[in-house]
Amino acid sequence: MTTSYKTQKKMFIAAFMFIPVTLLLLFLIYPTFKLLQLSITDWDGIGQSFNYIGFKNYWNVFFKSPEVWTALKNNFLYFFIHLLMIPVEIIFAVILCKGLRGFKFFKSITFMPYIINGVAVAYMFSFLYSPIGGPINSLLERMGLGFLALNWLGDTSIVNYSLVGVSLWRFSGLHVILFISGITSIPHEYYEAADIDGANALQKLSKITIPGIKRVVQMVLFLNVRGALQVFDIPFLITNGGPGFASSTFTTYTIDTAFKYDQYGMASAMAVVLMLLICLLSLGQNKLTKLRR
Numbered sequence: 001m002t003t004s005y006k007t008q009k010k011m012f013i014a015a016f017m018f019i020p021v022t023l024l025l026l027f028l029i030y031p032t033f034k035l036l037q038l039s040i041t042d043w044d045g046i047g048q049s050f051n052y053i054g055f056k057n058y059w060n061v062f063f064k065s066p067e068v069w070t071a072l073k074n075n076f077l078y079f080f081i082h083l084l085m086i087p088v089e090i091i092f093a094v095i096l097c098k099g100l101r102g103f104k105f106f107k108s109i110t111f112m113p114y115i116i117n118g119v120a121v122a123y124m125f126s127f128l129y130s131p132i133g134g135p136i137n138s139l140l141e142r143m144g145l146g147f148l149a150l151n152w153l154g155d156t157s158i159v160n161y162s163l164v165g166v167s168l169w170r171f172s173g174l175h176v177i178l179f180i181s182g183i184t185s186i187p188h189e190y191y192e193a194a195d196i197d198g199a200n201a202l203q204k205l206s207k208i209t210i211p212g213i214k215r216v217v218q219m220v221l222f223l224n225v226r227g228a229l230q231v232f233d234i235p236f237l238i239t240n241g242g243p244g245f246a247s248s249t250f251t252t253y254t255i256d257t258a259f260k261y262d263q264y265g266m267a268s269a270m271a272v273v274l275m276l277l278i279c280l281l282s283l284g285q286n287k288l289t290k291l292r293r
Helices: 002-038 056-063 066-096 103-115 118-128 135-142 159-184 188-196 201-212 214-230 233-238 250-259 264-292
Strands: none
Touching (some): 066 214, 066 250, 103 159, 118 135, 118 233, 159 233, 214 264
């Protein structure tokens, strides 16, 4: 009886695991191995045959494609500016946690940009940034600041900052909500004890709040690394990587390499490089966090 029960139990578990394991193999493991295979070929995405060329695609990515370095520089601009915004997001989350009137309303409008469709966001900011009749330039001119009216999406020196502004507007709200969740999980007794000891707001922030949300900070940093390296929809829909390659990111250039230039082998190598970059930066971030502890 015991043996029969154990056998049934194993069969029951295997039956439940069959579908998720099959989906994992079909949509994650197999595509990953296929990507690695294609990254060492010269496949053009059309022909049925291809040649194995070793690591030539990887060599071309780093040493024969200056556009890749331009794209990576733009990616790291997204990362760096979002990184600078994290303290501001934490402070904003602390303010919202003070029990202000209309707290739920402000929390809702803070999160709202994140749930808006990316295409809608892109077209909205394309209109706002329009150099002719755009609301931003029109407002500056009405305020007597016409000298600040710029070609926000056509000037190579400022186009990436304009796009990063869109990214901040869209994703900072998510980070604030995550920080609010972390702050509300900190026992209120800690703050009461700090008040008794005469701690000021800055001391409570540095000694209680930030250590109490360190896991959330790590998660936001990971999202920052992944999002900055994978940013695609904002530059693709607003500027299509232009003018020229000025606002191109690693992902947009990978898409162009595959679908515009028909170099699927090269694009596969770029996708592998992107995956490795995300893993390496995330591991480095975890190492730094452990060292700080």
